[in-house]
Every structure is written in structure tokens, then in C-alpha cells.
Amino acid sequence: MDDHDGGRVGQLRVEDPWTGAPAVGPWEEPHAVSDGWAVAAGGDRAAVYREVQAGEEFRAVRRRYRRFAFPASAVFFVWYLAYVVAATTAPGLMGRPVLGEVNVAMVAGLAQFVTTFGLTWAYARHARLRRDQAALDVRWETQERTR
Template sequence: MDVHDGGGAVRLGVQDPWTEALAVGPWEEHGGPSQRPEPGAAARQEPDRTAVYRQVQAGEAFQEVRRRYRRFAFPAAGACLVCYLLYVTAAITAPGLMGRPVAGAVNVAMLAGLGQFAMTFLLTWAYARHARLRRDRAALELRWDTQERVR
């Protein structure tokens, strides 16, 4: 049943406040039987959580955290993709180079493959460092502010 029919949908899913704020549209149903206010409870009603999360999402602080994330994540993902494609392209087009022995049974292809693993660990370390230094504090402050506004 729709909201205008007097009914409500049962809420299912993860209790993530951002999920509700991002997925709200005219087709969504708000509230359920368990969320209807009790008689006389108008004075202690909760603020509209969806509106709060939408305001936070549209705010400059949230946009700055997202901008910092994008400035790191997209170039890093692109660089990793290019390295991987270079490895695959070299393996296909230059088998003589990739098969050249370096030390004993170890050849260039094996070193390049191990370099892929090293690049993955390096990227993970760089991502964690970037998040810790450039985003975590701002995101935590934003989260605290949002939780205070929702209460």
C-alpha cells in the first residue's frame, strides 16, 4: 500500500543513515506501522532524518571530503589499470623480452608479475595514508555534526 492509501512499507535492510538519504524519491515509502507517532508524542518528534542527510550531502564540508577522495582514487585506479594493461600487452607483444632470464629461473615476466603485487600493496598503503591524513578527520567531524543534528 502507498503512503496516500494510509499504509506503509516495512523497512528492510541495513541501518545505514546514508542509504535512506540517498535512496529517497517519490516512489519510496516512508515509515511503517512501528514508526507512527504515538498520540500526544508530537512534542518529542524526531527531526526529519532524510532532510538532515540531504543538507549534509549538499554542504561544502561533505563535498570537500568527496573531492579529496576523488582526487586520489581516480588517478590511482587509472595508474594501476595502465600498469596492468602494460604488463598484459608486453606479455602478448614481446614474449622474447618477458621470457628473458634475470637470475636462474626468474625471468622478466615473473619480476613484472611480482611488481603487480608490490604495486597493489603500495597503493593500499598510500590509500590508507591519504585517508588518515586528508579525509578521516573531516569525515569524522562531519559525522559527529550530522549525528548531533539528527538527535
């Protein structure tokens, strides 16, 4: 036996903190009041979350997210795909030297990393300036209504 279990023989117990967590969504109504989830100050929590989700503030946060994430993802995907297609179909172009032993393929490959970091920075900046405060406001309102 190992020293950490005191030499006791038995089954290893792992307690899952999510065992009693509620699983309430648009497909499922909350369980009985005994689990501490079903009733909030102004009604049941599921109704509060559905109402907040249908609200204009929540939709505005989602809209701001989509306006950035979808175009940025599409542009990055096209850029990546262009690199892969060029590497497979135009080996002469990709093998052309740029500076000494550094060729076009190496520059484009490193540009993929630079683009990834740039996109990450732009996403974090966009979230900080356009969504974070509004999302926190929606979260605060939801938490206040479910107490």
C-alpha cells in the same frame, strides 16, 4: 533431529536485523513516525542527510577521495594492462632472463603484488591524513542533528 534444536520439529527461524531498518534516500521520503525514523529534533532525518550531503564539508571529503582514488586506479589499471599486453605480444622480452632462472615476466608479475601493497598503503595513509578526521566531523554533526 539434531541435538542443538532440542529435537523439535518445525521451521527454522532466522531473524534478519535489517528487517526494520529504514530505506530512506533521495528517491524516497521517510515512513510514518511509528517506525522511529521520520522525525528528528530539527525535522525529518532525510532532510538532514540531504542538507549535509549538499554541504561544503561533505563535498570536500568526497573531492579529496576522488582526487586520490580515480588517478590511482587509472595508473594501476594502465600498469596491469601493460603487463598483460606485454605478456601476450612480446614473449621474447618477457622471457628474457634477469637473474638466473628469473625472467622479466616473473619480475613484472611480482611487481604487480608490490604495487598492490604499495597502493593499499598509500590509500590508507591518504585516508588517515586527508579524509578521516573531516569525515568523522561530518558524521558527528549529522548524528547530533538527527537525535
